[in-house]
Amino acid sequence: MRKHQGTLFVEALIGVAIFLIGVIAVASALAFSLRAIVQSREAIASDMQIANVAEEDIMYMSISPDVYNLRGTLLKNLSVTLSDTNGARTLNCKLYRYKDTDKYKTTFYILGRQ
Amino acid sequence: MLGVVLVSLILLGIFSAVAFNIAMNTMRVERWQREHFEQQQMQYLARSAVIQTGYKLKKDAVNASYSKAFDSKGSMNIIDTDRFISASLDFVLSADSGAPTVLIKVTAYSPGSPLSADTKAVISGRYVKSTGRMSAWEEDD
Numbered sequence: 001m002r003k004h005q006g007t008l009f010v011e012a013l014i015g016v017a018i019f020l021i022g023v024i025a026v027a028s029a030l031a032f033s034l035r036a037i038v039q040s041r042e043a044i045a046s047d048m049q050i051a052n053v054a055e056e057d058i059m060y061m062s063i064s065p066d067v068y069n070l071r072g073t074l075l076k077n078l079s080v081t082l083s084d085t086n087g088a089r090t091l092n093c094k095l096y097r098y099k100d101t102d103k104y105k106t107t108f109y110i111l112g113r114q
Numbered sequence: 115m116l117g118v119v120l121v122s123l124i125l126l127g128i129f130s131a132v133a134f135n136i137a138m139n140t141m142r143v144e145r146w147q148r149e150h151f152e153q154q155q156m157q158y159l160a161r162s163a164v165i166q167t168g169y170k171l172k173k174d175a176v177n178a179s180y181s182k183a184f185d186s187k188g189s190m191n192i193i194d195t196d197r198f199i200s201a202s203l204d205f206v207l208s209a210d211s212g213a214p215t216v217l218i219k220v221t222a223y224s225p226g227s228p229l230s231a232d233t234k235a236v237i238s239g240r241y242v243k244s245t246g247r248m249s250a251w252e253e254d255d
Contacts, residue, residue: 082186
């Protein structure tokens, strides 16, 4: 069968169109990945910041367990009973929450004295 | 023309492979970061729990003249409904009769962790009866 004139041009156009769709899809995926990497970097910075505050507070608590101020938000009172043959000893403490902005859900917890 | 199409397909394939590779690596790093973060959460809880237990012993006048043995155990559950986080702390206190120190060991783990059931932190420290302070901190993996 004889090909019509211009058929090759149409085929090439279709080929280029399919290729362009593919390139656009790949470019979008790359852009998404790059955005995810940037967000991840921000999340790591946020994690580090709040972790540093929590770690500092634990350090102060360790150095002077009698006198310290925790910078976290008081969440609730907790207690645990430690029992053995000599009897029971109840440890009462407070749970503090260290959290960053709601954007990144970074949360740490520390037990403070009652 | 066939050559152009073939080269284009190969290029597209390479671009796709690069994009896929970046996405997979990003996801892997993300997961590692999340696991590391959960581990850190448990460490802070366990460390502060050991400090509070030591402080409690000090307040209860467990000093150099206190000679009773310790073999205490206890558990505490922590739930934060705002953040859908739950953790459990297991306390162990042990010391022989007349020993100068009391070993305080706290295991913090997150039973509801979607990432790994093995995420836990084991922190121990020794409460020194004569000084009322903690020492010999250790962290087990």
